[in-house]
Amino acid sequence: xxxxxxxxxxxxxxxxxxxxxxxxxxxxxxxxxxxxxxxxxxxxxxxxxxxxxxxxxxxxxxxxxxxxxxxxxxxxxxx
Numbered sequence: 017x018x019x020x021x022x023x024x025x026x027x028x029x030x031x032x033x034x035x036x037x038x039x040x041x042x043x044x045x046x047x048x049x050x051x052x053x054x055x056x057x058x059x060x061x062x063x064x065x066x067x068x069x070x071x072x073x074x075x076x077x078x079x080x081x082x083x084x085x086x087x088x089x090x091x092x093x094x095x
Contacts, residue, residue, distance in 0.1 A: 017067075017074070018044070018067055019043060019044055019045060019067060019073060020041055020042065020043055020050065020063045020066040020067055020071070020074070021042055021063060022039040022040070022041060022042075022059045023039060023041075023042040024039050024040045025037060025038070025039040026038065026039065028055050036055050038053060038054050038056050038058075038059060039054065039059055040052045040053065040054070040059075041059060041062060041063055041066070043074055043075075043076055044074060045075055046078070048076060050066070050071070050076060
């Protein structure tokens with residue numbers, strides 16, 4: 017089952033002079049961002065790991081995370 021995916025694709029600064037495509041990892045069941053600003057290869061690797069049982073099976077407790085995707089959406093609308 018797919019519980020995680022890459023969203024908000026954008027460029028991520030990996031080092032001072034190197035920028036690559038990347039994004040955030042979204043937990044679909046809870047609509048929470050699990051990890052932010054990962055390079056695309058690292059994001060794909062982590063999503064694969066989480067979808068194959070390396071996480072909370074799509075139900076990460078909110079107190080483990082700094083913010084949820086819904087909170088991100090509401091803060092972006094007010095800007």
